[in-house]
Amino acid sequence: MRVFNFSAGPAVLPEVVLQRAAAEMLDWHGSGMSVMEMSHRGKEFISIAERAEADLRALLAIPKHYKVLFLQGGAIGENAIVPMNLVNGRAVADYVDTGEWSKKSLKEARKYCTVNVAASASDRGYTYVPPQSSWQLTPGAAYVHVCTNETIGGVEYGFTPDTGDVPLVADMSSHLLSRVVDVAKYGVIYGGAQKNMGPAGLTLVIVRDDLLDRALPITPSAFHWQEQAAADSMLNTPATYSIYIAGLVFEWLLAQGGVAAIERVNVAKSKLLYDYLDGSSFFRNDVLPQDRSRMNVPFKLADPALDGEFLKGAEQHGMVQLKGHRAVGGMRASIYNAMPMAGVQALVDYMREFERRRG
Amino acid sequence: MRVFNFSAGPAVLPEVVLQRAAAEMLDWHGSGMSVMEMSHRGKEFISIAERAEADLRALLAIPKHYKVLFLQGGAIGENAIVPMNLVNGRAVADYVDTGEWSKKSLKEARKYCTVNVAASASDRGYTYVPPQSSWQLTPGAAYVHVCTNETIGGVEYGFTPDTGDVPLVADMSSHLLSRVVDVAKYGVIYGGAQKNMGPAGLTLVIVRDDLLDRALPITPSAFHWQEQAAADSMLNTPATYSIYIAGLVFEWLLAQGGVAAIERVNVAKSKLLYDYLDGSSFFRNDVLPQDRSRMNVPFKLADPALDGEFLKGAEQHGMVQLKGHRAVGGMRASIYNAMPMAGVQALVDYMREFERRRG
Numbered sequence: 001m002r003v004f005n006f007s008a009g010p011a012v013l014p015e016v017v018l019q020r021a022a023a024e025m026l027d028w029h030g031s032g033m034s035v036m037e038m039s040h041r042g043k044e045f046i047s048i049a050e051r052a053e054a055d056l057r058a059l060l061a062i063p064k065h066y067k068v069l070f071l072q073g074g075a076i077g078e079n080a081i082v083p084m085n086l087v088n089g090r091a092v093a094d095y096v097d098t099g100e101w102s103k104k105s106l107k108e109a110r111k112y113c114t115v116n117v118a119a120s121a122s123d124r125g126y127t128y129v130p131p132q133s134s135w136q137l138t139p140g141a142a143y144v145h146v147c148t149n150e151t152i153g154g155v156e157y158g159f160t161p162d163t164g165d166v167p168l169v170a171d172m173s174s175h176l177l178s179r180v181v182d183v184a185k186y187g188v189i190y191g192g193a194q195k196n197m198g199p200a201g202l203t204l205v206i207v208r209d210d211l212l213d214r215a216l217p218i219t220p221s222a223f224h225w226q227e228q229a230a231a232d233s234m235l236n237t238p239a240t241y242s243i244y245i246a247g248l249v250f251e252w253l254l255a256q257g258g259v260a261a262i263e264r265v266n267v268a269k270s271k272l273l274y275d276y277l278d279g280s281s282f283f284r285n286d287v288l289p290q291d292r293s294r295m296n297v298p299f300k301l302a303d304p305a306l307d308g309e310f311l312k313g314a315e316q317h318g319m320v321q322l323k324g325h326r327a328v329g330g331m332r333a334s335i336y337n338a339m340p341m342a343g344v345q346a347l348v349d350y351m352r353e354f355e356r357r358r359g
Numbered sequence: 360m361r362v363f364n365f366s367a368g369p370a371v372l373p374e375v376v377l378q379r380a381a382a383e384m385l386d387w388h389g390s391g392m393s394v395m396e397m398s399h400r401g402k403e404f405i406s407i408a409e410r411a412e413a414d415l416r417a418l419l420a421i422p423k424h425y426k427v428l429f430l431q432g433g434a435i436g437e438n439a440i441v442p443m444n445l446v447n448g449r450a451v452a453d454y455v456d457t458g459e460w461s462k463k464s465l466k467e468a469r470k471y472c473t474v475n476v477a478a479s480a481s482d483r484g485y486t487y488v489p490p491q492s493s494w495q496l497t498p499g500a501a502y503v504h505v506c507t508n509e510t511i512g513g514v515e516y517g518f519t520p521d522t523g524d525v526p527l528v529a530d531m532s533s534h535l536l537s538r539v540v541d542v543a544k545y546g547v548i549y550g551g552a553q554k555n556m557g558p559a560g561l562t563l564v565i566v567r568d569d570l571l572d573r574a575l576p577i578t579p580s581a582f583h584w585q586e587q588a589a590a591d592s593m594l595n596t597p598a599t600y601s602i603y604i605a606g607l608v609f610e611w612l613l614a615q616g617g618v619a620a621i622e623r624v625n626v627a628k629s630k631l632l633y634d635y636l637d638g639s640s641f642f643r644n645d646v647l648p649q650d651r652s653r654m655n656v657p658f659k660l661a662d663p664a665l666d667g668e669f670l671k672g673a674e675q676h677g678m679v680q681l682k683g684h685r686a687v688g689g690m691r692a693s694i695y696n697a698m699p700m701a702g703v704q705a706l707v708d709y710m711r712e713f714e715r716r717r718g
Contacts, residue, residue, distance in 0.1 A: 003391030007398040010599055015385065018393050022384035026377050032362030032677065034377050036558045036604070039366040039680055072431040072560055073581050076595035080579030111577050194596055199395045201431055201560045201598025218470050218577060220439030222432050236435035237553055239560025239598065240369055245395070318391070321398055 004343035007321035008151050008296060008334040009174065010194040017248040035244040040237050049238070052247030059250060059259050062183050062206060067229040069205040070243050074192040075101070075173045077223070078203055079108035082145070082169055082188065084219040085226075086211065087113040090142035094118040094166070096135060099126040099150035100327055105171060106145070112216065113142060126153045128288040132161050142214070143167045143187060149175035149293050151195075152325040154285070154332070156293035160185045167211055175295045176204070177253060178337055179263040187211050195295070196337045198246035202239045253337065262337050269335050269344045270294040276348045282359035283351060300330040306358055307331070317350050319343070363702035366680035367510050367655060367693040368533065369553040376607040394603040399596050408597070411606030418609060418618050421542050421565060426588040428564040429602050433551040434460070434532045436582070437562055438467035441504070441528055441547065443578040444585075445570065446472040449501035453477040453525070455494060458485040458509035459686055464530060465504070471575065472501060485512045487647040491520050501573070502526045502546060508534035508652050510554075511684040513644070513691070515652035519544045526570055534654045535563070536612060537696055538622045546570050554654070555696045557605035561598045612696065621696050628694050628703045629653040635707045641718035642710060659689040665717055666690070676709050678702070 005012040028035050031044050038045040053068050062068060073081065082105075083093060093113050095106040097120035106115045116138050119130035137144060144166055148157040151174040160182060161168055167187025176189070177196040183189065183206060193202035205225060212226040221227050222236045256262050274292060277285045277299055285292065285299045301307055307323075310331070314322050324330040335344055364371040387394050390403050397404040412427050421427060432440065441464075442452060452472050454465040456479035465474045475497050478489035496503060503525055507516040510533040519541060520527055526546025535548070536555040542548065542565060552561035564584060571585040580586050581595045615621050633651060636644045636658055644651065644658045660666060666682075669690070673681050683689040694703055 001391055002386065005392050005396055007396065007401070009596065010396055010398060012396050013393065018385050018395075022381045025381035025384070026374065027361065032360055032679070033364050034372065036377075037364055037366065037369055037371050039369060040559065042366070042680065072433070072436065072598075073579075074431070074595045077431065077579060077581035080581065108580055111579075192596060194599075199598070199600045200399065200596045201601055220432075220436060220470075221467055222436035222439065236433045237368065237551060237559045239431075239558070239601075240553075241558045241600070242560055242598075320391070321401065 001318070004319045004339070004346055005321055006319065006333045006335070006339070006347070008325070008332060009192070010200045011334060011336050012338045013198070014249065014252045014338045017245065017252055020248055021245060036241045038240065040234055040240050045240055048244050048247055052243055052250060055247065055250035055254060059177060059253055060181065060183055065209045066183060067207050067209065067212070067225070069207065069225060069228050070233045070238050071203045071205055071223065071228060072201060072239055073203055073223065074200065075171055075190065075203070076104060076108070078190045078205065079105045080111065081223045082190065083109045083112035083142070085215045085224065086167070086169070087142045088214045088216050090140065090214070092116055092138045093142045094138050094144040096130065096144070096146045097122060098129055098147055098155050099153035101147045101150055101152065101171060105147060109145070116141070118144065121155070125286070126150065126155060127286050129155055129157055129291045132159070137163065137166070141166050143169045145169045147171040149295055151296050152327055154287050154293040154296045154298040155291050156295070158290055167208070175293070177259060178266050178295055180260050193242060193246055198249050199242045202242035202246060265341065266294045266337070269339070269341055270297065272344050272348060273297050273333060273335070276351065280355055282355040295336055296332060296334045298324055298328065298330055298332045302359070304329070309358070310354060313354060314350060317346065319347055319350065360677070363678045363698070363705055364680055365678065365692045365694070365698070365706070367684065367691060368551070369559045370693060370695050371697045372557070373608065373611045373697045376604065376611055379607055380604060395600045397599065399593055399599050404599055407603050407606055411602055411609060414606065414609035414613060418536060418612055419540060419542055424568045425542060426566050426568065426571070426584070428566065428584060428587050429592045429597050430562045430564055430582065430587060431560060431598055432562055432582065433559065434530055434549065434562070435463060437549045437564065438464045439470065440582045441549065442468045442471040444574045444583065445526070445528070446501045447573045447575050449499065451475055451497045452501045453497050453503040455489065455503070455505045456481060457488055457506055457514050458512035460506045460509055460511065460530060464506060468504070475500070477503065480514070484645070485509065485514060486645050488514055488516055488650045491518070496522065496525070500525050502528045504528045506530040508654055510655050511686055513646050513652040513655045513657040514650050515654070517649055526567070534652070536618060537625050537654055539619050552601060552605055557608050558601045561601035561605060624700065625653045625696070628698070628700055629656065631703050631707060632656050632692060632694070635710065639714055641714040654695055655691060655693045657683055657687060657689055657691045661718070663688070668717070669713060672713060673709060676705065678706055678709065
């Protein structure tokens with residue numbers, strides 16, 4: 001029996017995607033091969049990769065002057081790869097610090113450039129997004145880096161920053177494809193796949209063409225955006241099976257009506273959970289309401305001594321991976337695109353029952 | 360119907376592995392989750408990763424003072440990551456050039472250190488391994504790098520180099536797990552998974568403990584061996600599903616009797632093909648017999664105008680991906696562990712029939 005899986009990533013995938021992957025495992029479309037066994041340069045896999053890119057471009061309305069790269073190394077790898085590819089000739093990069101993932105990113109960037117922390121939400125425990133009016137940006141910076149959804153803190157940007165001529169670079173790992181985004185406002189969008197796209201080990205980079213000539217000479221070829229763009233992400237063997245699964249997820253998302261349609265569902269799902277939290281005297285979420293993430297909902301019990309009992313009961317009700325990140329404790333419900341409303345409803349029902357019994 | 364797939368990588372996988380992956384796709388061992396959906400920090404996936412590492416250690420008899428890392432980026436990524444992790448305080452690295460993959464490796468290394476080409480087989484079109492007596496090694500070099508199986512040229516080391524106190528670093532991507540190897544003679548062994556291990560996107564690094572303190576400060580955390588070793592390869596989210604598939608391949612290999620047993624099969628498979636080639640007046644392989652690869656067998660037709668007809672006929676007989684690498688042309692049969700003897704026999708039968716008809 002399938003469970004409701006609230007893992008922050010790797011995370012729940014649409015059941016129809018898994019069913020199709022299982023059915024096609026030994027013989028993809030009469031090729032006599034698993035997708036895992038296909039040469040990345042064969043016509044079968046090329047067709048899979050091209051379809052995946054085309055569907056992603058349709059889903060996000062990616063303009064033609066942006067390249068879509070399917071790379072490896074995850075967002076933490078990309079935290080180094082971003083400055084490597086962008087700081088040649090520009091010594092300073094601006095970072096907005098909204099939590100654990102921002103901190104990881106800027107720490108890694110310090111290996112390659114001077115980092116200016118343009119704003120930080122550390123003063124209030126990373127429970128909000130500093131409004132852009134408070135940012136201290138560096139004129140002529142290589143780029144401005146934001147993490148538009150903090151998976152651990154549960155903080156999400158409700159606005160698109162305006163950084164003028166300085167390219168805006170966004171780690172969107174944990175909310176990419178969950179809401180409409182105006183790609184043209186960004187220089188680079190990147191993210192690990194293991195939230196709303198597919199298996200871990202695949203990294204998406206969407207980069208504007210004019211930013212492809214700024215790489216440091218030390219940039220490894222496998223992670224060099226310009227070289228990978230020139231080779232259609234096949235300078236090295238890409239994570240072929242992960243691209244295939246991501247492609248199936250894109251097809252599923254198109255069948256749901258696309259990103260705008262899934263965004264409406266995500267608004268409804270998160271509202272159900274936050275409304276319950278705000279009405280509860282036993283559970284709470286500390287994030288400023290306007291900056292709350294629709295994807296990752298951290299919450300705390302009034303009595304942390306009951307955390308274990310809460311988690312155990314949830315498992316007995318078929319709800320798993322609700323334990324909060326070790327950096328912040330408490331609980332966290334990650335409710336990505338593939339989490340159905342029924343899963344969120346089941347969680348709220350269980351919380352209500354738990355509160356009545358133990359609150 | 361399954362085909363005989365001679366792809367150089369991604370490549371054929373054992374059918375039982377694919378069957379099990381398909382059967383477990385929606386619900387791994389009663390967890391209610393696909394392995395793709397599991398948190399890498401959950402008990403289910405930790406058990407999968409630990410089992411995979413233990414089985415790999417058993418298969419290769421990896422000594423305790425070596426770390427096993429499951430990383431990302433493939434061998435081409437690792438071509439940069441190797442020098443990044445090893446050249447701190449040592450300015451020169453020695454490279455032995457035996458073909459396309461050696462050339463890629465040393466070109467990438469030049470971004471991080473001075474490269475000394477200690478020997479090269481370019482003088483005879485990369486058809487042999489230069490004997491160690493001819494190598495011009497640098498005293499006190501950071502390491503000596505070899506590619507012990509050239510996937511494109513079909514050249515394989517039949518000996519283990521002795522580099523004294525200088526660490527020996529080997530790219531074993533395309534023959535790892537195909538033959539017994541004395542890990543203790545190497546400082547570092549690395550390889551992409553997509554030949555004998557599993558899906559593309561997973562990179563194996565086996566590194567001796569005392570080499571973990573030589574990384575350049577610019578090494579990205581996701582590719583920093585010491586940091587990844589300290590985190591059991593989970594400093595970032597690893598390629599979880601690929602590790603699971605690799606684990607199933609390891610289990611299959613143990614069930615075949617381990618590496619020594621599969622090596623005997625590989626000797627027999629490659630002998631069947633090379634014996635036929637050497638007896639043919641229509642097909643030929645140009646590699647020095649003692650240096651021929653058991654995994655990748657390039658061959659040429661006497662009349663290249665017949666290449667297309669040969670490939671088309673092979674496909675009609677259920678044999679695919681026999682076209683040689685674009686860098687060298689001709690044909691190539693990659694006959695990894697998962698290629699059964701029946702596949703090699705079918706190929707030889709077809710070649711014999713083709714030669715009789717068109718030779």
